[in-house]
Amino acid sequence: MLSKLKNILTSIVDAVSTKTLSRSELEEILNDYLYKFVEIDVAYDVAEDIIETLIRELEGVKVKRGVNVKQYVYDILKKKITSLLLSVERVSFENEILSRVRKQKPVIMMIMGINGVGKTTTIAKVAYRYTRKLKLRVVISASDTFRAGAQEQLEKHARNINVPIVKHRYGSDPAAVAYDTVMYAKTRGFHIVIIDTAGRMHTDIDLMDELRKISRVIKPHYKILIVDALTGNDAIEQAKAFEKAVGVDGLIVTKVDADVKGGVIISLAYEVKKPILYVGTGQKYEDLEVFTSNWFINKLFT
Ligand SMILES: Nc1nc2c(ncn2[C@@H]2O[C@H](COP(=O)(O)OP(=O)(O)OP(=O)(O)O)[C@@H](O)[C@H]2O)c(=O)[nH]1
Ligand SMILES: [Mg+2]
Structure with a gap:
């Protein structure tokens, strides 16, 4: 997970920890890293920002004797990445859900995203988490009425985690x-409705209209976009397009476990500025974690 990003950070630390460096020496060393960052899905502007911060903070700095120089550089990077991610963490999301359901049931979440990003799997994980951990009653809407096998796939998950679904033909x-x-939820006192929708390209106007229609009819409290870490910077284009067409209240980034590059979360934070609610870290129902800047930093620096 995130191994290429980790390697780049280690390599930067090694490269600049030798002696006191001037601005031009730092620029010379760090310019190469611009493209290394971009290759692992860190958007160009963020890469520039990180490098500019390093130059500013390290220019002419004589680290005091006894202070570990490498640690000093690591700390600059840690602080910078944390500050990039702080704005998109939403640690209180589940508390917000709990206080909402106390006032008004059901709370409705509409899940959307392009084909194959992990929408249905993530819905099962969220339903699993909310029923087990938050003790909420969850029902899932099989609103992917399009893809062959979609309903059976959802039914199988629902059986496994013991959550009902509502479906049509x-x-x-x-x-x-x-x-x-x-x-169904209203008459039976369910707390949460999660709507599974068919995968659609963000460029498909008719299918985006269909999502807008669901949104207009149902007025979900949360429109949540699923993006796949492996799609790299395209995830940013997807987020911008869904935001423009339907509106996005939060993101879930899936397949982070399979993502060796690691830059996409930083880029999403910088370019999209929507809260990242959870990250998917595997194929099991338990493999859903609340996203925080600390979670990311711990994965990177330990
Ligand atoms: N490794 C890993 N695999 C995941 C994760 N989330 C989903 N997957 C896998 O991604 C594949 C696609 O998942 P689905 O849930 O069917 O994706 P979808 O977005 O509903 O797909 P469509 O409905 O066809 O658009 C499955 O094989 C999942 O097991 C994750 O966090 N990590
Ligand atoms: Mg699906």
């Missing part, structure tokens, strides 16, 4: 399924 209106699910 394939080809039926996803908004109608979602509406029925909300009614």
